[in-house]
Structure formats: structure tokens, C-alpha cells
Amino acid sequence: MSSRNLAAATSTEALTTELPVGRSTGWWGMVMFVTTEATLFACLLGSYFYLRFQHGGEWPPGGIAQPKLLRPLVMTAVLLPSSLPMIWADRGIRRGSRRRLRYGLVATILLGTTFLVLQATEYAELFHEFTLTTNAYGSLFFVITGFHGLHVLIGLTMLSWLLAAALRGGSFGAHRHDRVRNAAIYWHFVDAVWAAILFTIYLSPRL
Amino acid sequence: MSTTTAPSPGAGQEDLARLEAHWGERASLRSWFSTVDHKRIGRRYLVTASLFFVLAGTSALAMRTQLARPESNLLSPEEYNQLFTMHGTAMIFLFATPMLFGFGNYLVPLMIGSRDMAFPKLNAFGYWVFLFAGLFMWASLPFGAAPNGGWFAYVPLTDDRNTPGLHMDVYTLGLLFLGIATTAGSINFIVTALKLRAPGMSLNRVPLFVWAIVATAFMVIFALPALNLDNAMLFLDRRFGTHFFDPEAAGNVLLWQHLFWIFGHPDVYIIVMPALGIVSAVLPAFTRRGVVGYVLIVLAIVSIAIISFGVWVHHMFATGLPHLSYSFFSAASTIITIPSGIQIFAWLATMMLGRLVVRVPLLFLVGFIVTFVLGGLTGAMFALTAFDQQVTDSYFVVAHFHYVLIGGAVFPILAAIYYWLPKMTGRMYHEGLGKWAFWLFFTGMQVAFFPMHLSGLFGMPRRVYTYRDEPGWDVWNMVSTIGAYILAVGLLLVLIGVVHAIRRGRPAPPDPWCGDTLEWSTESPPRPYNFPVLPQVHSLHPTWDQPSRSSMAEDATPDRILADGRRTLFTSELDGRRERVVEMPEASLQPLLLALAMLVFFTAMLFAWYPFAVAAAVAVAVIIAWWLWPPRRPEEELGVAR
Amino acid sequence: MDRAHDLEHPGRRRPSRRVGPALVVAAVLTLAGCSGGSPSTLDPGGTGAARIADLWWVLFWISAAVFAEVMVLLVWALVFRRGRDTRVRHGQPLRFVAIAGAGVPLVILVVVYALGLRDLAALGAGPGRDAPTIEVTGHKWWWEVRVPGIDGATANELHIPVGERVRVRLRTADVLHSFWVPQLMPKTDLIAGEMRETWLHAERAGTYRGQCAEYCGTQHAHMALQVIAEPRSQFEAWLARLAAPARQPTTEAERRGQQAFVQGSCAGCHAIRGTGADARVGPDLSDVGSRWSIGAGAVPNDAGHLGGWIVNPQTVKPGSYMPPQPVDAQRLPDLIAYLRSLE
Ligand code: HEA
Ligand code: HEA
Ligand code: CUA
Ligand SMILES: [Cu+2]
Numbered sequence A: 001m002s003s004r005n006l007a008a009a010t011s012t013e014a015l016t017t018e019l020p021v022g023r024s025t026g027w028w029g030m031v032m033f034v035t036t037e038a039t040l041f042a043c044l045l046g047s048y049f050y051l052r053f054q055h056g057g058e059w060p061p062g063g064i065a066q067p068k069l070l071r072p073l074v075m076t077a078v079l080l081p082s083s084l085p086m087i088w089a090d091r092g093i094r095r096g097s098r099r100r101l102r103y104g105l106v107a108t109i110l111l112g113t114t115f116l117v118l119q120a121t122e123y124a125e126l127f128h129e130f131t132l133t134t135n136a137y138g139s140l141f142f143v144i145t146g147f148h149g150l151h152v153l154i155g156l157t158m159l160s161w162l163l164a165a166a167l168r169g170g171s172f173g174a175h176r177h178d179r180v181r182n183a184a185i186y187w188h189f190v191d192a193v194w195a196a197i198l199f200t201i202y203l204s205p206r207l
Numbered sequence B: 001m002s003t004t005t006a007p008s009p010g011a012g013q014e015d016l017a018r019l020e021a022h023w024g025e026r027a028s029l030r031s032w033f034s035t036v037d038h039k040r041i042g043r044r045y046l047v048t049a050s051l052f053f054v055l056a057g058t059s060a061l062a063m064r065t066q067l068a069r070p071e072s073n074l075l076s077p078e079e080y081n082q083l084f085t086m087h088g089t090a091m092i093f094l095f096a097t098p099m100l101f102g103f104g105n106y107l108v109p110l111m112i113g114s115r116d117m118a119f120p121k122l123n124a125f126g127y128w129v130f131l132f133a134g135l136f137m138w139a140s141l142p143f144g145a146a147p148n149g150g151w152f153a154y155v156p157l158t159d160d161r162n163t164p165g166l167h168m169d170v171y172t173l174g175l176l177f178l179g180i181a182t183t184a185g186s187i188n189f190i191v192t193a194l195k196l197r198a199p200g201m202s203l204n205r206v207p208l209f210v211w212a213i214v215a216t217a218f219m220v221i222f223a224l225p226a227l228n229l230d231n232a233m234l235f236l237d238r239r240f241g242t243h244f245f246d247p248e249a250a251g252n253v254l255l256w257q258h259l260f261w262i263f264g265h266p267d268v269y270i271i272v273m274p275a276l277g278i279v280s281a282v283l284p285a286f287t288r289r290g291v292v293g294y295v296l297i298v299l300a301i302v303s304i305a306i307i308s309f310g311v312w313v314h315h316m317f318a319t320g321l322p323h324l325s326y327s328f329f330s331a332a333s334t335i336i337t338i339p340s341g342i343q344i345f346a347w348l349a350t351m352m353l354g355r356l357v358v359r360v361p362l363l364f365l366v367g368f369i370v371t372f373v374l375g376g377l378t379g380a381m382f383a384l385t386a387f388d389q390q391v392t393d394s395y396f397v398v399a400h401f402h403y404v405l406i407g408g409a410v411f412p413i414l415a416a417i418y419y420w421l422p423k424m425t426g427r428m429y430h431e432g433l434g435k436w437a438f439w440l441f442f443t444g445m446q447v448a449f450f451p452m453h454l455s456g457l458f459g460m461p462r463r464v465y466t467y468r469d470e471p472g473w474d475v476w477n478m479v480s481t482i483g484a485y486i487l488a489v490g491l492l493l494v495l496i497g498v499v500h501a502i503r504r505g506r507p508a509p510p511d512p513w514c515g516d517t518l519e520w521s522t523e524s525p526p527r528p529y530n531f532p533v534l535p536q537v538h539s540l541h542p543t544w545d546q547p548s549r550s551s552m553a554e555d556a557t558p559d560r561i562l563a564d565g566r567r568t569l570f571t572s573e574l575d576g577r578r579e580r581v582v583e584m585p586e587a588s589l590q591p592l593l594l595a596l597a598m599l600v601f602f603t604a605m606l607f608a609w610y611p612f613a614v615a616a617a618v619a620v621a622v623i624i625a626w627w628l629w630p631p632r633r634p635e636e637e638l639g640v641a642r
Numbered sequence C: 001m002d003r004a005h006d007l008e009h010p011g012r013r014r015p016s017r018r019v020g021p022a023l024v025v026a027a028v029l030t031l032a033g034c035s036g037g038s039p040s041t042l043d044p045g046g047t048g049a050a051r052i053a054d055l056w057w058v059l060f061w062i063s064a065a066v067f068a069e070v071m072v073l074l075v076w077a078l079v080f081r082r083g084r085d086t087r088v089r090h091g092q093p094l095r096f097v098a099i100a101g102a103g104v105p106l107v108i109l110v111v112v113y114a115l116g117l118r119d120l121a122a123l124g125a126g127p128g129r130d131a132p133t134i135e136v137t138g139h140k141w142w143w144e145v146r147v148p149g150i151d152g153a154t155a156n157e158l159h160i161p162v163g164e165r166v167r168v169r170l171r172t173a174d175v176l177h178s179f180w181v182p183q184l185m186p187k188t189d190l191i192a193g194e195m196r197e198t199w200l201h202a203e204r205a206g207t208y209r210g211q212c213a214e215y216c217g218t219q220h221a222h223m224a225l226q227v228i229a230e231p232r233s234q235f236e237a238w239l240a241r242l243a244a245p246a247r248q249p250t251t252e253a254e255r256r257g258q259q260a261f262v263q264g265s266c267a268g269c270h271a272i273r274g275t276g277a278d279a280r281v282g283p284d285l286s287d288v289g290s291r292w293s294i295g296a297g298a299v300p301n302d303a304g305h306l307g308g309w310i311v312n313p314q315t316v317k318p319g320s321y322m323p324p325q326p327v328d329a330q331r332l333p334d335l336i337a338y339l340r341s342l343e
Helices: A003-010 A012-016 A025-055 A070-094 A098-126 A136-168 A178-206 B013-023 B029-034 B038-067 B077-112 B120-138 B167-195 B208-240 B253-287 B294-310 B323-335 B337-353 B360-382 B385-391 B395-425 B431-457 B473-504 B546-551 B590-606 B610-628 C019-033 C047-080 C094-124 C232-243 C252-263 C303-311 C331-341
Strands: B567-571 B578-583 C133-139 C142-146 C153-155 C157-161 C165-172 C177-181 C185-190 C196-201 C206-211 C224-230
Touching: A025 A136, A025 A178, A025 B167, A025 B208, A025 B253, A070 A098, A070 A178, A098 A136, A098 A178, A136 A178, A136 B208, A136 B610, B029 B590, B038 B077, B038 B120, B038 B473, B077 B120, B077 B167, B077 B208, B077 B253, B077 B395, B120 B167, B120 B590, B167 B208, B167 B590, B208 B253, B208 B294, B253 B294, B253 B337, B253 B360, B253 B395, B294 B323, B294 B337, B294 C094, B323 B337, B323 B360, B323 B385, B323 C094, B337 B360, B337 C047, B337 C094, B360 B385, B360 B395, B360 B431, B360 C047, B385 C047, B385 C094, B385 C185, B395 B431, B395 B473, B431 B473, B590 B610, C047 C094, C047 C185, C047 C196, C133 C157, C133 C177, C142 C157, C153 C157, C157 C165, C157 C232, C165 C177, C165 C185, C185 C196, C224 C232, C252 C331, C303 C331
Parallel strands: C133 C165, C157 C224
Antiparallel strands: B567 B578, C133 C142, C142 C153, C165 C196, C177 C185, C177 C206, C206 C224
């Protein structure tokens, strides 16, 4: 950073720029991004119900068994609470606590990774019964859960990136936490979507 | 480029020099690739979209030449089918939307009194992605591998069994790639309009064009995911053996149509809305008054944006869905004409109560009203299911959508080109040449597309590469073709007019039209920082009101000059109260690199080089991580507690 | 406004050209004068299309009136509101905008919507339970026509009794197509994996041209069919012909042609009733001699075109699913003679 920029960045205006005076553009940008992503998931789940009701008859079709509930419930129990350490971390850095940021991120990443591992074991098991190419149900099942898994992975990448930046020092503090908040919004979104998927994929066939 | 002096600078020479130092870009190869200036990016959008327009238009001329006579052999069916698909796809996705986004990019920051878009780097990135996605799609044509399933690509025709080869992979991947640019651009517009408006520009003082762009951007946010999902599923079906659209394995072919039109119908308003915004922006200057019924027009814009999500089934009126659903969608499609009617009559009232200054931009607006109303009226006819079942997929529909698309988008775009050319280039266009262009274009348009109503009613289906000589078809097709050529000559004159203006035009003053919005209070062309003094807005027509004007001159205050750094102002979302000063990012190569990495990704997917695709995906992640990596700051600035 | 700007050189005043109204008049004239002979929706042959034609004329006149209104206002402004006095004006005639732009259209639209619903219901009413039924299957790029309960089939041509409603069941063997006989009935799409139904009704005897209206690939342009409306007795004769074996060869050449057909590649794809050839890849050829065209509207049905078709359909209808046939030059005339004899 040139000295000119440094001077600009440390002027009084700059010091106050991330004090809570209205929403930042970053916040709005992330909210809009999450909105369009949420619409994408809504279309995906809508497609699931459309195909199911157009198909009529038994569901899942083609002799595929009803999805088992235990593992997905455990996965839910892992993923949904993972938002808590994230909130704790986010609140922490807003008060300037780098320690809370670091520990919160680590906890969230651990929970998220556990979720992905559980999902992998589920896939390994299900592949014996049906796959992406078995029929439209198989396609829906793996594309919906896989697409969500991809989002978890992206979220984890974001969190790890935050953690790396947080460990370096000089990145975040009470006046500079936009990135933390934005990543948190994304993570909460990934969480919330899982609840909708749990309902659609695992619970709704039993209704 | 001309360098006329600023109207009356409220900023001193020293401030201007500092602004220039912070915002100016030295002409160099690197700065050409790294620029984040919304005006340069906006101009690039316009030029690139025009290039795609010429390609798509030339394809149309080839089609029209083939159709001039029955049973002609100029084009093979394979060629024709690729041409009409590329024509439609490119006109919709690579010309209309990006062209209007180009105007948005150029104008929104100027109209709201800001120095750039909210995310300048994202803006640059969006442009590169648009360019690459467009080239990605057009590159397939010389190899005979262009998309050939029609612009709405119905399955099962487009699945791997019925269309092997790369054709539809180019389509799905190309549109997914392009979707990234459109989404990024939309988010940028929304945030810009929410946060970067000049102080005092409360919601009721936002120019109609900006309202239109923001409504459009919201529609993109909610509509585009449906198209992306559709294309992703088709790609998976084709490449990886999924069965979303396969009725033999519990899939359903109508799912494609629903998702496509859930996007597709809002999309036609995504195209027309900013263009209607252009109409509202251009009209005041040539009627010497503000547009009548500002509030009504805003309400119309918002209600079109909402209702447009509830009419998609009117594109599926012949698929045999239950009558109850048809009655619903028919009613919704009928209702959606009302907001358009309100706008048309608001403009008519504006003209009747104003003083008309008949210059080329106004002529194109007149052409717009004539043409768009005719197209809208046939649209209202289609809203009746029974009538639509008779004319759908015939040339009558082709007539409808060219009337609304050319009437509703191309006429306003041409008006905009003439209107803002002085602002963008600092040069005036040649009036006589412009009038010739208008009359040729207008006449050509009517001669080319009016007869299609007739051939459609006489039973001619669309998307046929040739036809047997049926009474009433041959004559009207010949007339259409002649009209298409007249129209092309008109467009050629537009092109000549633009080149002539840039080369030979007389220098343009900052405000040749005496317009009402803020862009006319900057120089022509605007300096890189747009406004030496950010305005304080006092009315809906800031350039027409004295307090707003003098806020940039004698009443300038240092807190709106902000010359120490690349800075602009954040204001509150609703009432435009000043919130804080922010630092804007500098030129960077990251946007280009990120877009290139994505180009590699999509190309690798196209040719099934999956290891490359994975590598490119990793590169994408790395570049984003680098882009967003937080700068290292001193502890006291961060505010760290121990 | 007092600053110098370009607006102070307004153009000369001259009367505007009235392009819009002229176009409308032109349209009326052409529509009235020019619809005879083509498969025009405005020259209906039966109740389905007739309803829509009536609806069209209502819509047309309403649209003409709305368009005329807009043109009058526009031209009035262009003629009477030009001026060099370029001061900025204000004033908000919201009432005018609300009434002309929303109030009047709303009234019109409610009426029109009701008419539309009425016609939709009429089209949906369908034929009676024991109306004759015909099954049409869309193929890339021809129509297979069958009658339930009858073994035989024909292609690109179907017969209906005049004055009766006939049920048509629509399926597709591959991609989407759309069944459209403009003079008789609006379109119904053929949806993969599903069955659709429509009906046909002709008031006057005659042939009505139909064509596939959903883009279905390379040869969507050549996927036409003909509906022949004829008196009940002739319709029954057609049903009988469908059930009966094809005409037997009578001359030596025809006999050789039949042999070439049955023993050659043809029988691998085509059926001719009573010859043992019963493949279903291509159209049933049992009555090919009397068809109105070869290749679903690609070329007229005569000896020359038939020969050309058999040797290489790809030059006649590029992309068609019938490959060029290696028929040797001496056999070809026999084959043609035989196929032309099948009526
Ligand atoms: C810019 C693009 C644009 C716009 C603005 C519109 C506007 C409208 N469109 Fe159009 N439409 C397309 C682009 C557009 N359309 C395209 C591209 C297709 C075809 C896609 C394809 O198949 O390839 C299509 C197809 C299409 C169909 C399907 C046809 C079919 O395939 O069978 C229908 C059916 O309802 C329809 C309806 C309408 C309606 C009701 C409007 C209304 O919004 C029009 C409103 C405007 C007016 C009515 C004029 C002004 C109003 C007045 C002067 C007031 C008085 C009016 C009355 C009393 C009626 N459109
Ligand atoms: C914004 C949208 C847009 C625009 C502007 C146009 C513009 C034109 N369209 Fe397009 N059209 C569509 C959108 C559009 N179209 C869509 C969505 C479809 C449906 C596709 C599908 O079914 O899938 C379609 C389909 C379509 C068809 C039907 C094809 C079929 O069903 O078989 C035809 C046929 O005539 C046609 C013709 C034309 C012509 C002659 C123009 C002209 O206006 C073009 C004029 C432009 C130029 C000629 C280029 C610029 C010219 C110059 C710079 C001058 C110098 C150059 C030369 C002289 C060569 N179009
Ligand atoms: Cu079959 Cu078009
Ligand atoms: Cu629509």
C-alpha cells in the first residue's frame, strides 16, 4: 500500500467507515446473492415436488426404498447448531475479540466437516441401491443433496479462508468485520437450506 | 475527444488535479485490461452487444433470404436451424439485455450522482464474462456445432439422444456462463442504486430510468435461477445420464418448459423494462417537461415486475394443461397489459402537454410508441387461451415478438444512442443522416414484420426452413424479406452516423438537450470521477432546478468534493441521507483473470476435459480468495480488543 | 432555461405522415381479400376454427380502435404541440392517464376475457362418448395414423366424416410435435410420455392442410398432413380399406416390384398389409399410391419423385430417417410401379 493510500486509510473518515452507520454495500451484495441462491434452491425443490406429483404412483419410484431417517437427523443435529459458534464468532469480532473469532470459526468448520463426512458415508451406502442415473428420483436425490453439499464445501472454504486471514492478524477487528459478517450470512443460509432439504427429501415421502 | 470546460466548477483547480490523480487512468495496455471505470465498462458493453447484434441480425438476413421464395435451397435445414436458434438466443441474451445493461452501467452512477458503481471490480468482471460467454457461443457457428434447438430448447428434442454433438452443450454451458455476468451486474445495480445515490436523492427523486434498472435487476435475481437450474439439469441429462426430463424414468418433459418460462416470461420484461426507462429518460428533454405521472409509472414498473412472474403458462397454452390453470394464467396475462397502458398514456399525455422538439431521439420514441402498441395489442390477444392455441407457433407470434422486441427495445435503444452519444463521445451526430436512418428503419420494420401477422393467420408455422407454395405465403414472405433489407440499410446508416459523429461530429456541449437528469451536469464526456462535486439533490429534475445545480458550483462544500483518495459517498437506502465516505477500489487485473479462469472451466466442461475443469475451478477459488483477501491494517484501525 | 443548447433549432413544421392508420386499412383489405385457398385460420371449415375466426375479428376491431386512439393522440401532439418555446412545463393530468391507460382498457379486457373463456370452454367440450376416434402418432418427421380396433395404418393423411365431431388421440414416438389443422382446429401439442386429445369437425367436405407446429428438429418444415372430410359412407369405406390387405399386384412388373419390396431392405422398416412386411420404423405403405405427397409434404406423389425418394430421400428431405436405398436400376421401375398401384 502506498503512503498516500495509507494516509487516506487512516484519516478520521476511514477510521469510522465501518462503524455501524447504515448497511454496507457488501452486506447488500451478500443478501442479494443469497436471495438468488435461495431462489435456485426453491426451483430445485419445486422440481422435486413437480416430478413427484406428475409421476403419481409410488414414490420413490422403481422400487427404491424410503430414505432412512437416522443419519440425516444426526446430520441435521450437526449442521443446524453450527450456526451458533458462527454467531458467537461474528458477535465477538464486532467487539474486537479475535480469540472468539478464531475459536468460533474452528468450531463451525469442525461441525461442517463432520456433516460432509456423514454425507459421504450416506452416499457410499446408497450407491449400492441407486445412483444418479437410476431414474429421475435418483437424479433428484443426488443432485439436490450433492448441490447442497457443494454449498457446504464452499462455505467451509470461505470459513477456512477467514480463519487464515484471522490467524495472520491485521485483518479483522471491531471496525473491520464486513467479510466475517458476509461469510456468516452465507453459512446461515446453507444451514437454513438444509432444513428445507431435510423436509423435502427425507420427510415428505413419508407424508 | 473534446475537452469542453466543466459548467462551473465548484471545486478548485487543486481539487480537480487531485481528483484526476486518483481517478484518471493513463492510456496503456494494462489499463485497458484492468480498468474498473463504469463508463469505459458501459461503453464496452454497448460496443460488444452491438457486435453480437450485427452477427444475430446478419443471421436473420440470411434466414430472410432463404425464406424469400418457397422451396429455396440457399441454406440447408441444419444451417437454417442453427441460424434461427443463434439469432434468437443472441438477440435475447447477448444483445438486448447486455445492451441495456450497458446503458445502465454508463448512466446509473451518473444519474444518481455517484462516482462509480458499488462494486467496480465486479462490474469489470461481469463485462469480461459477458464477452467470453458471447464468444464461446458464437465460436461454435463456424464449426457447424452451434445450438440448434430453438432459443427455448424444448426437451426431448435437445437431449443427447435426439441432438447428439456439442450443439446443446454450447447452449447450456454458454447460458450458465453468461448467467454469472447477468447476476453480478444485477446485484451491482441494486446495491448501487440503494447506497450510492447523491445526498438528497430520496426514493421519490430517483430518475425513472434508475427505477426501471433496479426493477429489472430484481427480476433477474428471481428469474435467472430457474433458467440456470434448467440448463444445469439438461447438461446433466446429456452428459451424466440423469433423468430429469426422461418420461421413461419418472422424469417429465414439461418440467423444462415450466422452468424455462418461469424465467422466460419475466425475461421479456427484463428486456423491455430498462428500454421503457430510456423512454421516460429521453422524453422530458424533447417535450420540455417532466414525464406525467411519475408515481403511476413507478407503480406500473413495480407491478409489472411482480405480475410478470405469474403468467409464464401463456407460453404453454397448447400443451394441454387443465383449463382451470389456463383461465388463471389467461387472466394474469390480461391484467399485465394495464401497467403498460398506464405508461403509454403517461407518455402520450407528456407529449400532448409539452412542447415537442422533433429531433432524431424523439422520432425513435414515436416509432417506439407506434410499434410497441401494435405488438402489445397482439400480446393481449394471446392472453386469451383459445385464440393463442390457434396462432401459437405460427408467424403471428413471430410478428408479435418482433413488434414488442424491436418496438419495445430496439427503438428505445436507438433513441438512447442518439440521445447520449454527445455525452459519451463529446460529439454531436449528424441530424440529417439520423433522420434518414430513422425513416428507413421504421419503414423497414413495418414492411418486414407486419406481413408476418398475415402469413401466420394464413397458417404458416414458425421455424420452418422452407415452405411449399401456399396461397398468401409466398407474397408476404417476399415482402418481409424486402422489409428486412430496408431495415438493415437503416441500421447501417445508424452505424455510419455513429462513426461519423465520433470522427467528424462537432463538439458537444455538456448539456446539448437541456436534459433534466444529473448526467447532463457533467462534462461531455464526463471526467473519470464523473462529478468534481457530488451534487446535493433537491428535486426529481436536478439539472432543471437551481438549488441542485448550485450545490455543484457556488454552494459546493468540501464534504462533497472528497478529493483525497478514490472516494464517493454512501447514503441511506430510502431517503438518501448522507451516511459516510467510502474508498473505491482501484484498477485491477483480477476481474479479467477470474473471467479467464471461468472461460477455461466452461471450455473444459464443453470438451469433457474434466481434470482441466477441476483445475480451473480451483483457480477460480484461488483468485476469488486473493481478490477478497483483507488488507493488513494497524491494530488501532481495526479496533482489536485483547 | 436560459443556457445555450441545441434545442433552439427546432425542425420545420410539416404535416406528419399517417403511417399507422394506413397500415391498419391495408391489413383489413388484405385479410378480407386474400385468404382463399391457403390453410387460413380465417377461412374455417368447421366449428372449432370458426369460433376462433369470430373471436379474431372481435379482437381485431377492438385493437384497431385502441390503436387508432393512440395514433390520434400521438399525431395530434406531433402536429399541434411543436414549438420553439422551450421553457420547462409542469402539470399532472393524472386523471387522464388513469382513465385512458387503466380504466378503459380494464373494461375492454374484462369483456374480452369473458369471450375468451367462453371459447376455451367450447373448444374443451369435445366430442360425444361414441364419436369416431382416430389415433395420431407423431414421428420425426411424419404422422402415423391409426384407428382403434383396426390393424392397419396410414400416414400423413386422415379422413373424417363431414358434420361429425371426431376424437383425435395424440401421442409422440419421440420429441414434441404439435397437431394443427388451421381451418379446423387450434393446436394441441404432442407430449412425450403423455397422451393428449383434441377433436376435429368439418362443416364442408374437402381437404384441409395441417402441419406440425412445434419445432421438432431438422425436418420440422416437412411434417405436413391432410385431413379429408367426406360423407359418412366414404369415411366408412376408408375405414374398411384400412382394415383390408393392400391391393395385390396385377401386372408382371408390379409383382416383381412387390418381391423387391418384400425381399429388399424396404421390409425392414415398412409394412404393407398382406405381404408379410410389417415393420413399423417408417410409414405403413399399404395405400402409398393414393397419398397426396411423399415425405409428409416434401414432394408431390408421382412416379418421378417416388423414384427419386427411394434412391435417395436425403436429397429430397435432408435429415429424414430413411437412408438412401441400394435398389438396382432395373428393379427400380418395378418397385415404383408396384408402390404406385397401392391405393
Ligand atoms: C419485449 C418483449 C415482450 C413484451 C413487452 C411482451 C408483451 C406482452 N406479451 Fe409477449 N412475447 C415476447 C416478448 C414480449 N412480449 C416473446 C419474445 C414471445 C415469444 C417467445 C417465443 O415463443 O419465442 C412472446 C410471446 C407471448 C405469448 C405466447 C405466444 C405463444 O407462443 O403462443 C403471449 C401470450 O399471452 C404473450 C403475451 C404478451 C402480453 C399480454 C404482453 C403485454 O405486456 C403487452 C402490453 C402492452 C400493450 C397492451 C400495449 C399498450 C397498452 C395500451 C395502448 C392500453 C390499451 C390496451 C388494451 C385495451 C389491450 N407474449
Ligand atoms: C431483440 C430481439 C430480436 C431482434 C432485434 C430481431 C431482429 C430481427 N429478426 Fe428475429 N427473432 C428473435 C428476436 C429478435 N429478432 C427471437 C427471440 C426469435 C425466435 C427464435 C426461435 O424461434 O428460437 C426470432 C426469430 C426470427 C425469425 C423467425 C425464424 C423462424 O421461426 O424460422 C425471423 C424470420 O424472419 C426473424 C427475423 C428478424 C429480422 C429480419 C430482424 C432484423 O431486425 C435484424 C436487423 C439487424 C441487422 C441486419 C444487423 C445490423 C445491421 C447493420 C449494422 C447494417 C449492416 C449489415 C448488413 C447490411 C448485413 N427473427
Ligand atoms: Cu413435428 Cu415439428
Ligand atoms: Cu410471456
